[in-house]
Amino acid sequence: MTWQGAADAPPSARIVSLAPSLQPTERRVVEWILADRSTTVESTAQELADAVGVGRTTVIRAAQSLGYGGYPQLRVALAQELAMQQPTDDAGDGSMLGGLRARVGRFGGELSHAMSAMTEESLVAFITALDDADRVLVLANGLSIPLGLDMMLRLNSAGRPAEQLMDAMAQQISARQLGAGSACVAFSGSGANRATLDAMRAAKASGAKVLAITSFARSAAAELADVTLVVPPVNESFRDELIHASRAAHMLLTEQLVDLFVEHRGDRARDARAVSMSMLGSALQE
Template sequence: MERTSPDAPNAPAAAGVLERIRHGASELSEAMSKVADQVLADPEAAARATIMDLAELSGTSPGTITRFCRHLGYDGYAALRVAIATETGRASARRETGWDVNIGQEIAPSDPLDRVLKQLITIDAAMLRDTVDTLDLGAVERVAARVCDARRVDVYGVGTSATVARELQMGFYRTGVAAWVWTEVHDALASAALLGKGDVAFAVSLSGSTAEVIEMLSEADSRGALTVALTGDGDSALAEIADICLTSATTRTGHRADLLASRHSALLVADLVHIAVAQQRFPAALEALESRARAVVGHRPSRQRNGAS
C-alpha cells in the first residue's frame, strides 16, 4: 500500500515508481540520491535485492533505504520492491482481474504447480530476508526478559493475525509461561482489564491498523502492563501504543500470496521470541517440556514411546 508522504516527489499521479524517482531526484539527499541512481541503473536487480543488498550496492545503509521508501510514499522496502518488480515486467503485465487482486499478478490460473510453488517460495524468501535484515534483536531480548518475569501474558490477534497470536501463545505455554490468547474483542478486553504492572500484553496485527487489536492493547496499557506490538508497520497506530514494537516484513498489495508471506514473516518473529524466552529460563522451560511429554506419553503410538522416529 502506498501512503502519502509530505516529501514525496510531486510527479504526475499516473506516473510509475521509476518515473517518480527520476522526477524527484533533485530533491533527494546525497545518500538517497545514491539509492535512486542504483535503482534507476538496474531496476530488475533492485526488484530482486534484499534491503541489505541494495544498501551495499548503493554504498548506503538500510536506514537510508527505509527513508528513501518513505520519501516515495511506501510503507517499507518490501512494498517498494513489489512496485518496481511490477513496473519492470517481473510481475505479470496482465490486466488486473479478481484473480490478480486475490491471488496475485505473479501467478496465473494456468500456471503449473511447480511454477506456483517457486513463486510462493520466492515471495516468502524475500520477506523472510527483509525481516531478518531489519528486526531489532535487542528489542526481542528485552521482550523475552520481561516475559520471563511476568505474572501472566496476554496475546491478542484477530483475523489472519490470530494464527500468529495462537502460535506465539502456544510457544510460551509449552515452556511453562502463563500465557493466554484472545481473538474475540469482548474476552480480550475483559482479560486486559485484569492485567497490571509486571504483566505483558502482546498484540499481533500485520497491518498495525486493526481497530479491535488496538483497543485490546490500549486497555492493557491503561492497566500498567508492558505492551508489545508485532506488526508489519513500525509507524502504525498499534506501534505507537506499544512500549516495544517488533516488526516483520510485509507488503500491502492485498494479494493472497503476499498476505501468506507476511504471515510467515510474523511467525518467524513469534518463533524467535518464544525461543528467546525458553533460552532465558532454560531450566524451568526444560522441566515444563519434559513434564508435558511425560503427561501425554501414554497417548503416543508405541513406536514413538520406544524412541523410534
C-alpha cells in the same frame, strides 16, 4: 521520524514497512522505486523526481525517511540489494505444480529480509518482558488469530503461562485488568485492527507492558506498543498485505521467539518443555 530498524536492512524492507505512514508525495517516490529498482539505481535525484512528478527535495526527503543520509546512499543500497538477489523462475513450467513451486521460490527469496527491520535492543526487550511478566495476555484478531494461538500454546509449553481470548470485549476487559508487572502481546499484520488496538489501549491504561508484532513500522499498533517487532510484508505493499495477508513470516518469527525465550530462561523453560514432551508422548497411540 525516520527508519528505526536494523542498519543493514535493505531498501525494499524499509519501503514496505514505512510507506503507508509517509507523506503522500514521499510515498509516491518510494513506491516508484520499489516498482523499478534497477532504473532508480541509474537515475539521478532530479531524473527520479521528473519521472514521479515531484520536486527533487521530495526525493531527498524520501531517502532520508528510509534512513539514508541522502539519495546517493539510497542508490548504493539498492545496487547492493539487486546484486544479492537470486533470480527466480516466475513462470514455472506451465503446470499447476510448476506455478506453485515458482510462487514458493519467489516467497522464499523475499523471506530472507523478513527479520531485517528488527534491532537487537527491541528483541532483547521483547524476550525480557515476557520473562519478567507476572501475567501474559496474547491479543490477536482476524487472520492473526492463529498466530496468537500458536504463541500462547508455545509459551505455555515452555513454562510461561499465557492466555488468549477470542471475544473482542473480553479482550478489553482482561487487558484492562492486567496491571503493572504484566505483559500484553499483540499481533496485527496491518497494525490497524480496531479490536486489537482497543485492547492494547486497555492494557496500556492498566500499566502493563505492551508488546507488538506488526508489518509496518509507523502503524497505530507500533505507536501504541512499548516494544515493537516489525516484520515487513513479503508481498511488498500495504495493499498486498490487505489482499494476500500472508502470515508465514510472522509464524516463523513466533516459533523462533519462543526458542529464544527458552534459551533466555534456561533450565526452567527446558524442564517445562520436557514435561510437555512427556505428556505429548503419552498421548500418542500406536
